[in-house]
Amino acid sequence: MRFIKACFRPSLTSRLWKKPVLQPGILCHSSSVRETYLKSAINRRPIVSMPDVGNVLTNALTVNTRPNTCKYHKHQVDDCQQERDVVSVKPMPDHIVIKVRNGEEIKTSGMWLRDHCRCDLCYSESRNQSLYDPGSISSKPTIVELIHNENEICVEWDDGHRSAYETTWIMNCLLNKRPRYPNKQLWNVEKIKSANISMISYKDYMNETDALAECLRNLYTYGLAFVDDVPVNRETLIEISERISFLRECEHGKDDIFVSTSQTMYKDIAFTNQDLGFHADSAYNAEPPGYLVFHMTERSGEGGHSRYVDGYYVAESIRQHRPDAYGMLSQVLVEQELKDKGVHYVGKYPVFTVIDDEVKILRYQPTDRRFIPHLSLEQTELFYDSLRVFYQKIYSPENEYWLKLQPGRVLLLDNYRLLHGRSKFTGSRVLRNTVLPRDEVDSRIRVLTGLG
Known part of the structure; x- marks a missing residue:
C-alpha cells in the first residue's frame, strides 16, 4: 500500500479529516474509518465536494507535527489576523473561487495551489527546497474535495494527494499585501x-x-x-x-x-x-x-x-x-x-x-x-x-x-x-x-x- 503523508498539522487534521486525535506517526488507511471521519466533520465544519468525481481516496496518512507559523511569511500566523476576510471558498475542477467580505470573488488556479503545497512529499523543510516540479505532470491536477474553516483551506486532489494552506497566506498573495520596500526607511x-x-x-x-x-x-x-x-x-x-x-x-x-x-x-x-x-x-x-x-x-x-x-x-x-x-x-x-x-x-x-x-x-x-x-x-x-x-x-x-x-x-x-x-x-x-x-x-x- 502506498502511504501518503498528510501535510496538515495535527490540530487541523483532527478537526477536519477524522474523529479521533491521531498521534504523530499513526497511520490511518481504512475507507470506513475515513468516511466516518468525514461524516463527523460535516456537522462541525463547512465541507463541499466536487460533483461527479466519486468517493474520496483513502490512501494512508502519516500525521506530522508542524510549527504554528506561516512557512511562506516566516512569522507567527497570528500576525496576519487583519487579512482573514474570507467569507467562503467554492471549489471548481481546476480552480477555487474565494469570496471576501466586500463581495469580491477571486479565482485561484488549482495548478498554482498544487505547486505551493508544503507537505513533506512536496517540500523539504530541512533543506528549504521544493521537491515538486509542476512541469513534470502530464495533466492538470483536479480538485476532488475542499474543506475551509477560518484559518485554513484543505484540498484533496484527484491523485490522492492532500494539501493545506493558511487562509491568511493565500489572501496576502492574491491581494498583494506585501508592503513596498519592507523594513527600509526611505529618506530625504x-x-x-x-x-x-x-x-x-x-x-x-x-x-x-x-x-x-x-x-x-x-x-x-x-x-x-x-x-x-x-x-x-x-x-x-x-x-x-x-x-x-x-x-x-x-x-x-x-x-x-x-x-x-x-x-x-x-x-x-x-x-x-x-x-x-x-x-x-x-x-x-x-x-x-x-x-x-x-x-x-x-x-x-x-x-x-x-x-x-x-x-x-x-x-x-x-x-x-x-x-x-x-x-x-x-x-x-x-x-x-x-x-x-x-x-x-x-x-x-x-x-x-x-x-x-x-x-x-x-x-x-x-x-x-x-x-x-x-x-x-x-x-x-x-x-x-x-x-x-x-x-x-x-x-x-x-x-x-x-x-x-x-x-x-x-x-x-x-x-x-x-x-x-x-x-x-x-x-x-x-x-x-x-x-x-x-x-x-x-x-x-x-x-x-x-x-x-
Missing part, C-alpha cells in the same frame, strides 16, 4: 539627519557579531552605514570588506584608488579633482556592483565633499506625483558605455529597474551615457521631460545629503539604491574603494539580521 535630508545612524567602532565591527549585525542593519535600512576609528591603510579597508563577503574585482582591480592627479592612467572623471555629479557605479554592467566600501585615507585642501541621495525615495516620489515620468524611466533603455585602458563595457538598461512594483536597481551615470533610442516625437519629449524631473529631484536641497569624509571613517553604500558624487576640490584627496557582490552581502544581512 531631514529624515536621514534625524535617524542618527550609529557609528560602529572598527574594533567592535571586527570582533563582535552584534556590531557587524548593527552595521548591516543600517546598510539595509538606510542604504549606508559607517565604521569609525579605522586605521588608515589599504589593508584595513580590505579587512572590513572581507568581514562581510569576498571582494568583487572591478575593472581597476581588487580595489580602486581615486587620486587627484593630472598623471592618472585612467580617463574616468572620478580620478580627477573636478565636480562629480550624482551617479551609480558601473551602470553599463548587467550586474552592477552591489555594495561599495569607501575609505578616505588622505585629505587636504578645500572642497571635495561627498553627496548622497536616496534613489528609492526619489523614485517613489516620482511614482506618486508623475507616474508618466516613472513609466518612461522604467521602460526606455539607455545605452551606457565605458571605454578605458584594457576595458570596453556596453549595456542597455532603463534608469529604474522595477521588479514586483519596486525599483530594485538605479542605473544613472550621465557621463557614460552613449545613446538614447529613437522614439516617437511625443515619447522623446516625454522621456527628456522625465529626465528633467529626475534631475530636479536628486539635486533638490531637500534630498541632497552632504558629508565630508575624513581619514579613519569607512562608509558602506548600497549602489543599487543610493546615488553618490562629490564637489570639486583642491589639494590632495585619496579615496580607496572596494566592491562587494550583491547576493553575498544580502545573504549575510538575512543571516545576521533577519531582514531582506
